[in-house]
Amino acid sequence: MIDNNGGMASVAISSYDISSANTELARRAGYVDAQWALPAINAVELRRLQRRSNLHATLSTSLWLGLTVIAGFAVVATAWSWWSIPSVAVYAALYGGASDSRWHEMGHGTAFRSRRANDVIYYLACFMLLRGPTIWRWSHYRHHTDTIIKGHDAEIAFQRPPSIARTLWRFTHLQGGSELLLRLVRHAGGRLDDEAKELVPAHERRRVVLESRIMIGVLLIAVIATVVLRSAIPVVLIGGSTFLGGWLVVFFGITQHAGLQENVFDHRLNTRTVMMNPVFRFLYLNMNFHVEHHMFPSVPYYSLPSLHGEISSQLAPALPSTWAAYRQIIGAFRRQQVDPNYEIPLELPKIEGDARPVEIGAESWMRGPSGEVIVGLETSFGLGELRKVDIGRHSVVVGRTESGSLFACEGWCTHAKVHLGEGAVIGEEIECPKHNARFDCRTGEATRKPAKDGLTTYPVTVSKGRVSVHLVGIDSVGS
Ligand code: FES
Structure with a gap:
């Protein structure tokens, strides 16, 4: 059984870099492949929540893609009047922002019943976000195995000590987008960076190179079209909107783990559930129920509100609004600027660390x-x-x-x-x-x-x- 702090003796992993040295440190400290706390849940209810619906995922995905296409037509139709500002803003938010939650759900393979449908949308979303599909799959596997384990989880987006200025800068997505693009270029040239080598098994590395080449090839076609047509529209529609819409990825993403605890084995301590309005939940595909998702990744996004209802009494109280989450995060960042070891204190109900929903025995x-x-x-x-x-x-x-x-x-x-x-x-x-x-x-x-x-x-x-x-x-x- 794990106590509610869920952690172990603190071990100094000095950087967030994903490297074999840090992996070894994390492994020796017992941070890798640890047993995580799980709440109790009725097995029959869990089966019901795990069910997949092609209908639900088709409707939601069609709405997202339909709105993206309509906004794309609006960009073309309004170029370059004052109306092109809202047209581009909406298109970019859908293309480079809302694609993040689609990338996530399809990567888990839980949205559609059809594996192929999940994969098709996954690859599309990866392109929209300039993320190499194979690297990011492996990165996300690790994020779920060793969530917010410093130096081992490659998806710790907000690292300590935090900086308010740096966080605000991230909302522009200029640096993040450029880094993703340069990484694709490097991998297309056949040179994998250390993080990719650490995350991706050797037998999948050629695939990383191939995917990067295809993605760079499509981006180049957009650039050539822009030059030939003497119009910025092709690069705004393809590739440019990753940068313009990236703020939305940061806007939602910061609520997931920022300011919470590192190197613990309890998602209630390092992950946040935030109640959001229906528009945010559509754009973010219910990932505001983030604790629930981390605890039960086999539950598709449309069943997360019901899962929350089932287990919320065993979790820390959900933040009542996006604004409340931001207030908590800003407060934590301020404290962590002075004391990088500060972590948001949470009172948790006791649960059994090895509680399992199905136990016949x-x-x-x-x-x-x-x-x-x-x-x-x-x-x-x-x-x-x-x-x-x-x-x-x-x-x-x-x-x-x-x-x-x-x-x-x-x-x-x-x-x-x-x-x-x-x-x-x-x-x-x-x-x-x-x-x-x-x-x-x-x-x-x-x-x-x-x-x-x-x-x-x-x-x-x-x-x-x-x-x-x-x-x-x-x-x-x-x-
Ligand atoms: S433990 Fe990773 S897929 Fe089963």
């Missing part, structure tokens, strides 16, 4: 006459249900796909030590609750990153209404 199985493991009545397995079943030293997950097939596979994700019994069934696949890797329930094949290796699967039979798992290849399961 060793008591819930019986040995059958032929050595099979009987795990329950067939009628007790609902569609999309998963059960963690511990059998001696082994832990398996038994479940039913959405089409009704029963399956059993090894319980632990092959990417890291996370149990799949807490994950979600999406169609015929099982999704890891931590970084949303997916596996084919029938074959165990890894079908979505970051998992590379597949799972061992076990035959399942039904006899006299009872579900049995045959642990082939496991000589002694103990009991």
Whole structure:
């Protein structure tokens, strides 16, 4: 169990740089792949919240893309009258600002049921933000594994000691956008920076180069069009609006973690949930429920308000408005300018660090006459249900796909030590609750990153209404 401070003895990692040296320091300090506090939640309710809806994601994505296209036409139609100022402002906010939350949700693969639909919008949003798709996937995996661990999490956007002037400057996105562009150019030239080498596994690095070349190629076409047409419109519409709309990324992004605690293992201490109005929530895709998202990344954005309702009594009180969040952040920044170790104090309700939403365990199985493991009545397995079943030293997950097939596979994700019994069934696949890797329930094949290796699967039979798992290849399961 982890106490509510969730931290360990402080270890000096002096910089925020992502390097192998800092990774080693963080690892030795026990900051890497730690067990994080989780609130209790009813397993049936969690399954309901994990459900994916192509309809919801299609409507929301169509609205965002539709508004972006309309605003783009307005930019062309009004160029360059006074009306072009609001046209460009709206287009840029949608293109270079609201794309951030789409990048995020599609990167998790949770918005659409369709993996391909998530990927298509993910690549589009990456281009709009000038983010290399593969690097940022790996960066975000780590952000979720080791959130706000100094020198290890590559997405600590507001670092200490903070500077009000530097923070205001960031809203222009001139520096941030330029750095992203230069990074793409460098990677397109085949030279990966140290952070990319640290984050991206060797077998994916060529992909980083290829993606960068494609993105730079499209940007160059926009530049050539601008020169040929003698009009700034192509570069404003493609690429330029990443800079012009980047302020919105900062506007929402600062509310996520700024001013909160570092090197702790409790998202309630390093992450903020802020109540926002419907327009902000559309632009930001409900990421204002950020604590909830970090605790349960398998819950899609449209179910985060309901998840908040389920677990809010176990969290710190949500900030009542965006303004309240900014007041808290500015106050923390002022204190941290004087004392960089200052952290916003929070009173938290006690929760069990190893609380898990799904727990069946060793008591819930019986040995059958032929050595099979009987795990329950067939009628007790609902569609999309998963059960963690511990059998001696082994832990398996038994479940039913959405089409009704029963399956059993090894319980632990092959990417890291996370149990799949807490994950979600999406169609015929099982999704890891931590970084949303997916596996084919029938074959165990890894079908979505970051998992590379597949799972061992076990035959399942039904006899006299009872579900049995045959642990082939496991000589002694103990009991
Ligand atoms: S632990 Fe990372 S995808 Fe499963």
